[in-house]
Amino acid sequence: MGEPSVTERLSTPLLDTVTYPTDLRGFDIPQLKQVADELRSELIDAVSVTGGHLGAGLGVVELTVAIHHVFDTPSDRLIWDVGHQAYPHKILTGRRDRIRTLRQGGGLSGFTRRSESEYDPFGTAHSSTSISAALGFAVANKLKGQPGKAIAVIGDGAMSAGMAYEAMNNAGAAGNRLVVILNDNDMSIAPPVGALSAYLARMYSSRPFLELRDAVKQMARRTLGPNLKRTAKRAEEYVRTLATGGTLFEELGFYYVGPIDGHNLEHLIPVLENVRDAAEGPILVHVVTQKGKGYEHAEAAPDKYHAVQKFDVVTGGQVKGKAGPPSYTNVFAKALIDEARRDETIVAITAAMPSGTGLDKFEAEFPDRLFDVGIAEQHAVTFAAGLAAQGMRPFAAIYSTFLQRAYDQVVHDVAIQNLPVRFAIDRAGLVGADGATHAGSFDVAYLATLPNMVVMxxxxxxxxxxxVHTCAMHDSGPSAVRYPRGEGTGVPLPAVPIRLEIGKGRVVREGKTVAILSLGTRLTESLAAADDLEARGLSTTVADLRFAKPLDHDLIRKLAISHDVLVTIEEGAVGGFGAHVLTWLSDEGLTDNGPKVRTMRLPDIFQEHDGPAAQYVTAGLDAPAIVATVLEALRHNSVGVIEGARA
Incomplete structure (x- = not known):
């Protein structure tokens, strides 16, 4: 039997009539409420099948329905910050029939994506980009004389990043074409909202109020002196701030409306209609929502249901695989805690990812030595540099893909000053269902190029x-250790850590004809490839180089002059470990009459989301690909004779 249809799974009679947002625009508020209820049920059911982000999407169901009902999407450009809350948006924009392919190979992305739909005008997966992008759309329309607004929906967490404020400071150029919706889902800015605040928001966003406000401002410019104009402006702000708390946004050039209940369509839709029709702008609408809204398990534990595995809708129980080795993230956390017990100068820094990096465990034991700086990687790195300059031993635990946001600080504030900041680089390499936006493809390339940097x-x-222990003990400059997402290989953990000699690798398996130089996670596949090559009569050495910088020149030289083929392999982009090995071999003249050298690395593409095993096959970084690379280098013929192999 085939996959049951949507209608067999759920009773969603009104949602079944909605394929695109135009289908919503003739509905009244009771009908929109029904659509929202059915949409929430559909979202829960779909994510229970695929896994993925759940809590954030549940919190914006009504907001999504209201935006698409009020605004003329896709002509009005809707940009979801981060994009992990956009599953309801996907369902309403022609993708419901594929929603159960989320984050699967060949399926829908877990984030917004330009190539996926005209309703995704801007790809997002990292935080705090929406206002800048929306400003670009709005100004372009203004300059071209085209109609259409740009709407940025940004969560309050994303407002901790400086980029959001940089964009807001420049937003006046957009005029009334820019609308920013602040989705405040943990009450971090506003007090609880109710009927009074809803009334005030509706009044303040209405055309008569805006026209009156503008007329008063024009009159004040003509009739009042500078001091009285400032006094009048402050008086207006003060009165409005008593009810709304919007002074900060007003100072940045926005007309502030809110806070309003993001789950109450009777409050939300009239305000959005007023904002849509406003002659003045830019406007910021402050909407308060509840993460996980409408699903009791997610409401009770919003952190646990932020991102989920497949789960049982009734019980909320998430499907867990068989118990395996500990994750690299947990191994890092435990190792750092052990180091901190021995050394009180060790501190840890995270950029809004305490649980994702394992540092929530560190915080439980050392609450005064963990610093969560919010979504502010640039600040995190320079803050760590200041700590290091003052004699502390900081570990900045940041995902590889997020550390990219702070590259100037890594160069200018850390590497040039040779400060001993320790970078713990989680999610290095491919990341499965999260895809290209979260893959840690570039950290070796962008770090190993820097003088003074140690990269493990x-x-x-x-x-x-x-x-981790080696980083803790390395005080003569910056260091970084990269490690992948997911479980370890199952090897026993050492009772006592060893301080590794900087720039020295290890030979794991001895051979004579082929040398495989592995950096990081591909060692297991390298050993499997060596077994295959040995079965073909090719004696194979496997070395774990450990360090991308500094390289183990002695080991590389020894292997280069004693083997016919030298293969480097890494889970990183071109320009990384293999490129450094090739450059050194060339500088030393070892490529003139030396071994046939091949570099294996991630392909020069942004690789699609898929299961991890499938991604490695696609990337050509599994054992069969290593064997094929070696045989190609040796021009292996059909009868298994190796041409040019040393005796």
Whole structure:
């Protein structure tokens, strides 16, 4: 039997009539409420099948319905910050029939994506980009004389990043074409909202009020002196701030409306209609929502249901695989806690990812030594540099893809000053269902190019423990250790960590004809490839280089002059470990009459989301691909004779 239809799963009679947002625009508020209820049920059911982000999407169901009902999307450009809350948006914009392919190979992205739909005008997956992008759309329309607004929906967490304020400071250029909706889902800015605040928001966003406000401002410019104009402006702000708390946004050039209940369509829709029709702008609408709204399990534990595995809708129980080795993230956290117990100068820094980096465990034991700076990676790195300059031993635990946001600070504030900041780089390499936006593809390339930087990559969880200890003990400059998402390989963890000699690798398996130089996670596949090559009569050495910088020149030289083929392999982009090995071999003249050298790395593409195993096959970084690379280099013929192999 085939997959049951949507209508067999759920009773969604009104939602079944909605394929695109135009289908919503003739509905009245009771009908829109029904659509929202059915949409929430559909979202819960779909994510229970695929896994993915749940809580954020549940919190914006009514807001999504209201925006598409009020605004003329896609002509009005709707940009969801981060994009993990956009599943309801996907369902309402022609993608409901594929919603159960979310984050699967060949399926829908877990974020917004330009190539996926005209209703996704801007791809998002990292935080705090929406206002800048929306400003670009709005100004372009203004300059071209085209109609259409740009709407940025940004969560309050994303407002901790400086980029959001940089964009808001420049937003006056957009005039009334820019609308920013602040989705405040944990009450971090506003007090609880109710009928009074809803009434005030509706009044303040209405055309008569805006026209009166503008007329008063024009009159004040003509009739009042500078001091009285400032006094009048402050008086207006003060009165409005008593009810709304919007002075900060007013100072940045926005007309502030709110806070309003983001789950009450009777309050939300009239305000959005007023904002749509406003002659003055830009406007910021402050909407208060509840993460996980409408699903009791997600309401009770919004952190647990932020991102989920497949789960049982009735019980909320998430489907868990068989117990396996500890994750690299947990191994790092435990290793850092052990180091902190021995050394009170060790502190940890995270950029709004305490649980994602494992530092919530560190915080439980050392609450005064963990600093969560919010979504502010630039600040995190320079803050760590200041700590290091004052004699502390800071570990900045940041995902590889997020550390990209702070590259100037890594160069200018850390590397040039040779400060001993320790970078713990989680999610290094491919990341499965999160896809290209979250893949840690570039950290070796962008770090190993820097003078003074030490770059390590853990081949397994035991190596990660040793490398955390090595970073802790390395005070003569900056260091970084990269490690992947997911579980370790199952090797025993060391009771006592070893301080590794900087720039020294290890030979794991001895051979004579082929040398495989592995950096990081591909060591297991390298050993499997060596077994295959040995079965073909090719004696194979496998080395774990451990360090992308500094390279183990002695080991590389020894292997280069004693083997016919030298293959480097890494889970990183071109320009990384293999490029550094090739450059050094060339500088030393070892490529003139030396081994046939091949570099294996991630392909020069932004790789699609898929299961991890499938991603490695696509990337050509599994054992069969290593064997094929070696045989190609040796021009292996059909009868298995190796041409040019040393005796």
């Amino acid at each position: 990559a853990a081949a397994d969880e035991a190596e990660l423990v040793h490398m």
